[in-house]
Amino acid sequence: MTAAHAVLTLARRGLLNPGSPLRVARQISVLRHWGYGLGGSLLSAAARSPSRVALIDSSGSLSYAALSSSALAMAGALRSSQGMGPGDRVGVLFDNGRDFVVSVAALSLLGADAVLINTGFSPTQVAAVVRDHGLRLVLDAPSLPLLPLPLSLPLLPPGRPGRTVVLTSGTTGTPKGARRPHPGGPGPLAAILDRIPVRAGSRMFIAAPLFHTWGYASLQLAIGLRATVVLSPRFSPASAASLVRSHGCSSVFAVPVMLSRLLEAGCALPGVRVVAVSGSALPGDLATRFMSVHGKVLYNLYGSTEVSWASVATPAELLRSPGTAGRPPRGTRLMVLSPSGSPVPPGIVGRIFVGNSMLFEGYTGGDLPAPAAVDGLLATGDLGRLDDSGLLTVVGRADDMVISGGENVFPSAVEDLLARLDGVREAAVVGVPDPEFGERLAAFVVRSPGATLSANDVRDHVRRLGARFAVPRDVHFVPSLPRTTTGKIIKRSLGELDR
Numbered sequence: 001m002t003a004a005h006a007v008l009t010l011a012r013r014g015l016l017n018p019g020s021p022l023r024v025a026r027q028i029s030v031l032r033h034w035g036y037g038l039g040g041s042l043l044s045a046a047a048r049s050p051s052r053v054a055l056i057d058s059s060g061s062l063s064y065a066a067l068s069s070s071a072l073a074m075a076g077a078l079r080s081s082q083g084m085g086p087g088d089r090v091g092v093l094f095d096n097g098r099d100f101v102v103s104v105a106a107l108s109l110l111g112a113d114a115v116l117i118n119t120g121f122s123p124t125q126v127a128a129v130v131r132d133h134g135l136r137l138v139l140d141a142p143s144l145p146l147l148p149l150p151l152s153l154p155l156l157p158p159g160r161p162g163r164t165v166v167l168t169s170g171t172t173g174t175p176k177g178a179r180r181p182h183p184g185g186p187g188p189l190a191a192i193l194d195r196i197p198v199r200a201g202s203r204m205f206i207a208a209p210l211f212h213t214w215g216y217a218s219l220q221l222a223i224g225l226r227a228t229v230v231l232s233p234r235f236s237p238a239s240a241a242s243l244v245r246s247h248g249c250s251s252v253f254a255v256p257v258m259l260s261r262l263l264e265a266g267c268a269l270p271g272v273r274v275v276a277v278s279g280s281a282l283p284g285d286l287a288t289r290f291m292s293v294h295g296k297v298l299y300n301l302y303g304s305t306e307v308s309w310a311s312v313a314t315p316a317e318l319l320r321s322p323g324t325a326g327r328p329p330r331g332t333r334l335m336v337l338s339p340s341g342s343p344v345p346p347g348i349v350g351r352i353f354v355g356n357s358m359l360f361e362g363y364t365g366g367d368l369p370a371p372a373a374v375d376g377l378l379a380t381g382d383l384g385r386l387d388d389s390g391l392l393t394v395v396g397r398a399d400d401m402v403i404s405g406g407e408n409v410f411p412s413a414v415e416d417l418l419a420r421l422d423g424v425r426e427a428a429v430v431g432v433p434d435p436e437f438g439e440r441l442a443a444f445v446v447r448s449p450g451a452t453l454s455a456n457d458v459r460d461h462v463r464r465l466g467a468r469f470a471v472p473r474d475v476h477f478v479p480s481l482p483r484t485t486t487g488k489i490i491k492r493s494l495g496e497l498d499r
Contacts, residue, residue: 005330008192013193014200015225018137020204025047033157037182038164038220039075039108040157043069045226052201054223056247057097059232064226067101074106074152075284082137086111086160089364091129091138092211093117100210101219103139105165111158114179115165115364116211120485125167133165133364135175159294165364166213168305177364178305188308188358191329192217195312196276196299204231205249207240207258212486213305214278218253218425230286235266244269255279257487259290259298260426273297280488281394281412283426284419287322291315300326302394304380306371308358310334311392323416325384325392331379332356341374344385349395352384353377383410400491402431402439407469409441414462414470421461423451428481428489429472443472444494448481453477 008017025045034040041469045054046068052066062070076193080086090107092114094100107114115133130138137143161182168178175262183189198204204222206229208215217364222229230247232239235258251274259277260268263286269275278301291298302325303309311334313326328334335343336350344350355377362370374380383401384394396412404408411429418427425446447453451482455475462471482490 001332004173005194007189009190009194009358010186013198013225014347016273017200019048034109034187035157035161036224037108037161039071039162041069041220041223042105043109045223048233049201049226052226053228055098055101055231058179058233059098062098068099068105068456070098071105071109072155074102074147075109075155077114077147078106078435079110079155080153081148084110085134085461086158086162088112088166089115089135091115091117091126091135093119093126093138093140095119096206096210096231097233098214099139099141099144100478101229101231101303104159104216108162108164109155109158111160111162112163113163113179116167116168116216118211119209129167130178140406142231150458155310159374161359164216164496166209166211166216176368179361179364180305181358181361183220184357186224187331189221191311191331191356192221192301192312194329195326196301197313198227198276200225201227202251203228203230203247203249204251205232205240205244205462206245207232207252207254208279209486210256212279214253214305214486215302216257216274222286235261237262237267241269242268243388244272250274251276253277255487255489256282256286257483259286260317263293264425268293274299276301278303279486282318282323282382284416285322286419287318289470291319300324302326302392303354305380306360306379307354307359307376307378308356310352310354310356310380313391317391319416321387321391321393325394327353327390327392334376334392335377336384336392337374346386346388349383349396352380352382352392352394354380398429402441404431404434404439404441404469405437407467411441411469413442414472415439417462417465417470418458420465421453421458423448423457425449425451426481428491428494430491430494432474440474441470441472441474442474442478442494444478444481446478448459 027044046064047167050065053061055062092103104114164180165177167492204227208282218325253316256277276299301311302311311326311328313324333355335353394412414429425448427445429443431439432442458475482493
């Protein structure tokens with residue numbers, strides 16, 4: 001993205017509107033000294049709009065001035081009582097709320113690395129994260145009252161900017177961490193705003209978990225926009241609809257399964273102009289069903305912890321192709337490559353590679369190999385195809401592809417077919433060992449309430465609409481699908497159920 005286009009994008013979203021000359025000068029000075037990390041962005045927002053409400057959670061509301069003061073106080077306490085400083089790694093273990101925001105901002109101001117820990121981890125998994133990632137401290141609810149607040153402790157910008165470490169897996173065993181880079185300017189903010197039209201100063205409900213890449217990116221976006229962030233520790237359709245209505249939220253940031261739950265519960269999001277989702281694929285016709293209720297408001301961002309964003313699908317693109325991942329924002333390169341590393345023609349499946357200004361800086365927590373790279377682009381680990389107009393469709397993980405009797409089958413294609421079958425609430429498909437064909441497909445189906453769907457109904461539906469070799473030989477009806485706290489289906493657990 002060129003500097004001119006970045007400025008134009010920021011202006012279109014209201015970030016360059018005129019303000020008090022003194023406050024604008026302070027805002028620029030803060031960014032020059034503290035940078036564009038979460039801590040610097042928070043101080044900058046407080047300098048420009050101190051009285052604006054920054055955050056609303058179950059404990060009430062905080063202005064930008066109050067939120068930045070809390071972050072500075074915690075940073076001082078961590079330095080004076082714990083000796084924390086640049087380069088130290090500290091775990092952050094909170095549900096969505098002010099404690100998470102204050103803690104991560106404080107660590108950013110210290111130059112320390114914040115390791116975002118999944119609140120669904122067991123004590124054993126948390127202990128493994130502490131050990132394998134070299135954490136000096138874990139901030140959680142019991143630990144905060146132990147931190148004495150300093151009376152007066154000047155805090156200067158650290159010589160080393162703090163990093164954020166996002167744990168990329170960990171449903172079983174020890175997760176790996178990905179070091180997120182420190183934003184070098186407003187470019188990353190402009191790149192997302194180029195495709196997702198959120199306005200400065202608006203109210204945003206972030207339903208996605210903040211410890212997840214998408215939830216944390218949404219928080220960074222909100223602070224960069226000097227928006228009001230509305231948070232809730234747990235998602236439910238009724239509470240989400242109530243929060244959006246009572247606080248006048250114009251945008252919602254969520255994961256796809258949350259949209260399914262809202263539709264099932266008949267809970268609408270009144271007055272919302274942007275609903276942005278990421279974290280997993282949009283199944284079946286979820287996009288069009290959601291927009292039939294809410295209008296043309298849905299944006300689907302495809303990315304990963306390693307590459308940040310790759311592409312964004314707009315409402316018009318989702319109406320044209322409900323499963324599309326869209327196209328890359330300006331300044332992002334995306335290619336679909338063959339095994340030899342050459343671009344494949346439109347319509348042909350290949351490996352997805354992405355390059356932008358926020359590629360991750362490597363893994364933590366062990367000696368782990370970096371993703372494959374080609375010409376400055378990183379592999380996402382997914383397979384996909386581009387159409388003639390440049391729209392991307394992700395067909396699944398490279399290691400999820402099933403080879404049955406010599407035929408390549410993508411489970412996501414079968415899942416999309418099952419999502420359109422009456423009586424199916426949700427479904428997942430995996431490959432399981434087969435002595436004759438090498439692998440065979442097994443479908444795990446959750447029936448809609450009151451549905452009397454049979455295994456033959458499932459097979460006949462796929463047989464009518466899909467390829468012969470895509471018909472699942474095994475059909476299991478289960479009460480629910482195992483999911484991570486970010487909404488992803490844990491497919492390896494399904495494979496174990498079939499044995």
